[in-house]
Amino acid sequence: MAAKKSAHDHERRKQISIRGIAPVENVCNIKNSFNRHLHYTLVKDRDGATSWDYYEALAHVVRDHLVGRWIRTHQHYFREDPKRVYYLSMEFYMGRTLNNTMVNLGLENACDEAMYQLGLDIEQLEEEEGDAGLGNGGLGRLAACFMDSLSTLGIAAYGYGIRYDYGIFEQKISNGWQTEEPDEWLKFGNPWERARPEYVLPVKFYGRVQPTGKGSKWVDTQLVYAMAYDTPIPGYNNNTVNTMRLWSAKAPNSFNLQFFNSGEYMQAVCDRNLAENISKVLYPNDNMFEGRELRLKQEYFLVSASLQDIIRRYKHTKARRERDNFECFADKAAIQLNDTHPSLVIPELMRLLVDEEGLAWNKAWDIVVRTCAYTNHTLLPEALERWSVALIEKLLPRHLQIIFSINHFFLEQVELRWPGDMERVRRMSMVEEDDEKRINMAFLSIVGTHATNGVARIHSELLKTSVFRDFYEMFPERFQNKTNGITPRRWLLMCNPGLSELLSTKLDSDWATNLDKLQQLQKYGNDEKFLHDLMIIKLYNKTKLATYLKATCNIVVNVSTMFDIQVKRIHEYKRQLLNCLHIITMYNRLKRNETAGFVPRTVMIGGKAAPGYHIAKLIIKLVNNIANVVNNDPQTNERLQVVFLENYRVSLAEKVVPAADLSEQISTAGTEASGTGNMKFMLNGAMTIGTLDGANVEMREEVGEDNFFLFGMTVDEVEKIKKEGYYSKMYYDQNAELKEALDQINDGTFSPEDTGLFRDLFNSLVFDDRFCLLKDYQSYIECQQRVNDLYLQPLQWARKCLLNIAASGKFSSDRTIVEYARDIWGVDPSGLKLPAPHENPGTEL
Incomplete structure (x- = not known):
């Protein structure tokens, strides 16, 4: 370790000149906190500690500096009740967290100096952290950049995704060929996340639809539970910390002990595993649609859990302990669909509002359209999602009914606009009647939202002139461009x-x-x-x-x-x-x-x-x-x-x-x-x-x-x-x-x-x-x-x-998010900067 310390010395001194000398008190606090976590959190001493232990101890030190800011941010949101932005994405390609968090909190120099004084190489500790590879490529990495910018701009925002047990596969090259190995990113735990068992939510599948005097009821369903894991997303130098909430699938708690005696115990265990497979692995396809049942389950699992959470948060406020109606739902929530993967938000929100909350169809539809917006990420036909009607009917029978109703009412509007143009009606139908009936999820996403945007100017123009030309002619006011960006903090x-x-x-x-x-x-x-x-x-x-x-x-x-x-x-x-x-x-x-x-x-x-x-x-x-x-x-x-x-x-x-x-x-x-x-x-x-x-x-x-x-x-x-x-x-x-x-x-x-x-x-x-x-x-x-x-x-x-x-400069994700905020979400991107918490974490609340 001494040799590594010596080799690191020149670079460390150079970085000190970049960031300025860290106050002695901060360095001392970090050293004390590091030793405390090593002993009391990890139960290790310096003789038995590994490099991973040192990394995890440092991660806990840095997380301590996040906690006060994290709590204060959400206290502020609860008190002020701003409009919240909900970014739903099947992928969040976050990478590593330690270094990025130190940069955003301004701690990198103090941590560097503290580790140096303890005889440790901070770069080596950073290399111990694995990537949170919960994405395939650009789509997931964009979501990560957007989360950074949302926090940096002080926008009340939540990222919703899936906590895959296995992220994007680890690529090995053997004799020139790619081979795939599982990405066990959670093998040693994740010091950055916080489990929230108090937010375990039921998600239903299968079953049948039962007509009643008060509308339709979805019955005889199979339950899976979604448990929340929260990760803090700090803004840059503004003491704001938003939340990325990832859902993990859990089987129902019922476990019949008679299985021990009847010989069916192993089957009961296997049934639990099948339920929890929903969040087991990220689908490794990029720009290629794969219409498998597990993938559709994942998409609905994300949507159902997230919408229940969004509605719970909407109903419970400090100003009015319980909101008893949805009159201002679209004024308090903006839901952004990152591609068509979360497009089931549209029929699911309709189901919740109509079947569960008792709203009239037209009222519920108005709320859905004003709340939701859709980002398109591809021009390739093979990447556009088209789900089999038979599969949706099997897995989500009530949602298929709702989609058919949405399509029926929409095509009535098309016929009114272009009387007698049945070819246009056929082209614009969400239900494709080719060899196998399929639902075009992009069409559903356009019709069920108030804004559709591409992610570069030429892309957005091609959406209007080719891929979605009919829909642009129907809803020209809904189409926008939001050129992508990257966060300059990480990059x-x-x-x-x-x-x-x-x-x-x-x-x-x-x-x-x-x-x-x-x-x-x-x-x-x-x-x-x-x-x-x-x-x-x-x-x-x-x-x-x-x-x-x-x-x-x-x-x-x-x-x-x-x-x-x-x-x-x-x-x-x-x-x-x-x-x-x-x-x-x-x-x-x-x-x-x-x-x-x-x-x-x-x-x-x-x-x-x-x-x-x-x-x-x-x-x-x-x-x-x-x-x-x-x-x-x-x-x-x-x-x-x-x-x-x-x-x-x-x-x-x-x-x-x-x-x-x-x-x-x-x-x-x-x-x-x-x-x-x-x-x-x-x-x-x-x-x-x-x-x-x-x-x-x-x-x-x-x-x-x-x-x-x-x-x-x-x-x-x-x-x-x-x-x-x-x-x-x-x-x-x-x-x-x-x-x-x-x-x-x-x-x-x-x-x-x-x-x-x-x-x-x-x-x-x-x-x-x-x-x-x-x-x-x-x-x-x-x-x-x-x-x-x-x-x-x-x-x-x-x-x-x-x-x-x-x-x-144009290609900062800050600029992109400002445009989303002003043109689509209707929120103020001027920037929330909260007061700094007490210097000694753990004592400021």
């Missing part, structure tokens, strides 16, 4: 402290909550010393990543090369294969000794493939096989290296993003809703090579076309070429370098042990190139040459990197 302050310090020397101290102030950096574009400092920080971050890769993967990378990085879920539309074609093209040129002016590159590709996605798994195998050939060829390996980043996750992204020189955002125009990885790289001073897709369009507008490497077709050009007939083999036949690369994929150059291994990839590109890789190939190669040429001019490269940072 700059926390993950890139060196750059944060440099920016703080030039900007006002509140820039992390007013990211538009980054624009002031533009005036330093010709300041050579500042640009030099910027590149020194980039080199330091590249060295940190290289050190990590050597220590964890035994991969050695050259930090003097360009770090060319593409990290995201593996999917055909994200076009990792286009990146592979470029790598092979560079390899072939080097083999031909075309080395003049060639900038050495380290190309890193990372991401997980859905376990059942054959092509995506083949892409991972191809990347690893290309790496095996390129990295072991003495003619090329000093100029070109390929690395597959195993088990890409939030904590790895925090190391990769600050180290990137070039960010690959190369999806086919019109397929990526927004992207947020593109924003993280931009904020941390990477250049972007990308298409006019998703948020890339707005990023390029902000930074200027000269500071963005643009290639490829536009959305209109993609639509035109597909309408006219796209023949990808023509590009294969006409482009010699492209044909050479594809033939090498097909002939076994990268799979000598099995020459037909990648034939499916070859055929998918040459004969069925759905995402137009071959059409965009030449444009991409030429654009990559421009990247190469600019990198040969370090000062010009640095200047453009600075301009990218300076133009990143």
Whole structure:
């Protein structure tokens, strides 16, 4: 430990200069609290404690500083009764909590100094924490960023999700193939959560609908219970702490002891396990709908428990102990549906209001529409949820009746608006009458909410002009755009402290909550010393990543090369294969000794493939096989290296993003809703090579076309070429370098042990190139040459990197949440800042 302490000393001293010297009293309190938790919470002493014990003791110390703020925040909400925002999401990809919490509470320097004085390395302790991987990718990570911004802006907000026992699988690479292992993130417990057994709520499934004189009644149901686990979400430097409430499935408590004597005890245990399977595991599919019963159970489980909790909170206030009607429900609650996964909120809230609370249908419908709003996250047809009518009828019979009624009344409105247009009525029906009757959940979400938004301007326009054109013509006032954003606290302050310090020397101290102030950096574009400092920080971050890769993967990378990085879920539309074609093209040129002016590159590709996605798994195998050939060829390996980043996750992204020189955002125009990885790289001073897709369009507008490497077709050009007939083999036949690369994929150059291994990839590109890789190939190669040429001019490269940072202000999730608050939720985003609690946690209440 002493050696680690010594190695950490230089970095620790550097961080002290960044954050200022911690008061001696704070450091002393933290040391005392740390020892107290080690002894009394963990029942360990320094002789028997492990690194995990030290991490957990520190986590409890930091949580102590949260508790007073957490309680005071909710006392304030109870007393003032503001309108609450409820963010429902099947995914919250939170990552690690310790470092982010220390940053938001301003404790990082005091904790660092305290651990140093105790002979511990705080970075090592931070590495002990596993990722809370309760999400697949962008959707879940966006939810996490939004929770941070909601707290930082002082908005009374609650995140509702599922506490999966197993999050996104842990990816292992074996002989180049992806294998999946369970993510046991709760194996050692979770010091950040607090179980709330007092909020155990019943959730019903199956059964039948019984008509009565007072309406319909859902009877003979099977019960599962939802137990709440609360996690504090602190705002940045404002003493506000909101709550993320995750639900865990519990079987009913009844346990018939006669089973011990009748021999059916094991069956009783198995039945309990089946009930609790609902929250067992996160479905690992991203941008792909999988219509399985367990998934529908999960979606309703989230919705039912959350709505019961929302209504309980609405009814119980300090001003009026019990609200006895729902007249002001929509004025006190805003429910945001993060994609269609929680869309059962609409029929479930109708059921609760009509069947349980006795409201008239029209009154209840008005409340539902005014309360709920819907965010769409995809343009891909295969990702849109369409649930089988038979499955809904089996699992949620009353809800199917309600959906049919909603659809009936809605189609009556459509007929009134467009008399005789039965084709339009058919197109707009929520009930699709193809081979199997299905409910289109996106249509339900639009009809049952007052606002539908896309997540980038081009995405929102495509929703209006193509995917939901009929609905836009019906409800033009409901459609909005809310371009995604990222929290600058995690994605700059926390993950890139060196750059944060440099920016703080030039900007006002509140820039992390007013990211538009980054624009002031533009005036330093010709300041050579500042640009030099910027590149020194980039080199330091590249060295940190290289050190990590050597220590964890035994991969050695050259930090003097360009770090060319593409990290995201593996999917055909994200076009990792286009990146592979470029790598092979560079390899072939080097083999031909075309080395003049060639900038050495380290190309890193990372991401997980859905376990059942054959092509995506083949892409991972191809990347690893290309790496095996390129990295072991003495003619090329000093100029070109390929690395597959195993088990890409939030904590790895925090190391990769600050180290990137070039960010690959190369999806086919019109397929990526927004992207947020593109924003993280931009904020941390990477250049972007990308298409006019998703948020890339707005990023390029902000930074200027000269500071963005643009290639490829536009959305209109993609639509035109597909309408006219796209023949990808023509590009294969006409482009010699492209044909050479594809033939090498097909002939076994990268799979000598099995020459037909990648034939499916070859055929998918040459004969069925759905995402137009071959059409965009030449444009991409030429654009990559421009990247190469600019990198040969370090000062010009640095200047453009600075301009990218300076133009990143728009892409703060704070800005996104302010727009949601004002345009959709009707709440004040001006910012609640509560008084600071007593310095000694535990004594202030």
